[in-house]
Amino acid sequence: MNCPACRSKTVEQGFEGSRGAKVLLDVCPTCHGLWFDAKESIQLSSNGVLRLFRQMHGHKDEHYRLKEPLACPRCRATLTKTQDLARSNRFQYFRCPNEHGHFITFFQFLREKGIVRSLNAKELAELKKHVQHLQCSDCGDPISLETDSACPRCRAPLCILDPKALGATVEGLNPAAVAAGVVAPAVAAQILMEHMKLDGFFRKIDSQVQAASTSVGTTPIADSSSAETVAEVVETGVEAIDLLDVGIDFFFDIASGIGDLF
Numbered sequence: 179m180n181c182p183a184c185r186s187k188t189v190e191q192g193f194e195g196s197r198g199a200k201v202l203l204d205v206c207p208t209c210h211g212l213w214f215d216a217k218e219s220i221q222l223s224s225n226g227v228l229r230l231f232r233q234m235h236g237h238k239d240e241h242y243r244l245k246e247p248l249a250c251p252r253c254r255a256t257l258t259k260t261q262d263l264a265r266s267n268r269f270q271y272f273r274c275p276n277e278h279g280h281f282i283t284f285f286q287f288l289r290e291k292g293i294v295r296s297l298n299a300k301e302l303a304e305l306k307k308h309v310q311h312l313q314c315s316d317c318g319d320p321i322s323l324e325t326d327s328a329c330p331r332c333r334a335p336l337c338i339l340d341p342k343a344l345g346a347t348v349e350g351l352n353p354a355a356v357a358a359g360v361v362a363p364a365v366a367a368q369i370l371m372e373h374m375k376l377d378g379f380f381r382k383i384d385s386q387v388q389a390a391s392t393s394v395g396t397t398p399i400a401d402s403s404s405a406e407t408v409a410e411v412v413e414t415g416v417e418a419i420d421l422l423d424v425g426i427d428f429f430f431d432i433a434s435g436i437g438d439l440f
């Protein structure tokens with residue numbers, strides 16, 4: 179099928195579901211959106227979530243701005259934008275009114291799973307000491323920390339990976355599915371949580387900002403309506419970073435030091 183958001187051909191892939199079931203998802207290799215068929219109501223297991231997470235890791239593609247309305251890939255009906263709440267995280271997705279399934283961006287999927295959480299005021303103040311401009315983790319638009327605490331375009335909040343939630347997910351890994359000879363999931367979860375504390379994360383940001391400022395600035399914004407904001411970002415000489423990308427890099431840096439967990 180074609181991705182409802184960017185029209186690229188999606189790739190159908192199986193992921194581990196709860197109770198040993200297999201969940202087939204249509205994953206978009208371009209915008210990293212996910213399509214869940216209505217029958218795919220089985221929840222992904224921890225193994226499934228982390229495998230999907232790893233697959234998305236390393237993508238440095240340009241962000242894709244959703245252009246609504248989106249059409250159902252099965253029946254072409256306009257998908258209904260739906261707001262939902264999971265573990266006090268607000269997230270949104272687009273569902274077919276004829277119940278063929280739903281489309282969700284990778285960022286919103288992580289919101290739903292509770293793997294990312296919004297920054298609190300204290301963390302936001304600390305973050306401002308390290309960086310002035312960010313890139314929205316959902317749509318890629320620039321965010322100025324001087325004036326905004328959410329994306330001015332799509333309203334996505336500033337989010338970071340939640341070490342606790344990631345730890346709990348790693349702890350939920352099926353030990354039988356974990357490669358033999360590596361540490362137990364519970365131990366790995368402890369190590370991850372210990373290392374993913376905020377000060378470590380801010381050090382990671384500093385190194386990314388440095389790396390970005392040495393590469394001469396192209397900003398990944400394709401739309402001419404953002405010309406001024408592009409100019410503004412380029413002027414600072416620093417390519418705006420995405421907290422989610424930094425967090426995922428950070429997570430895999432640590433995880434790779436632990437062993438082949440998933």
Ligand SMILES: [Zn+2]
Pocket residue numbers: 181182183184185186206207208209210211
């Ligand atoms: Zn797509």
Ligand SMILES: [Zn+2]
Pocket residue numbers: 250251252253254255274275276277278279
């Ligand atoms: Zn439909």
Ligand SMILES: [Zn+2]
Pocket residue numbers: 314315316317318319329330331332333334
């Ligand atoms: Zn946005």
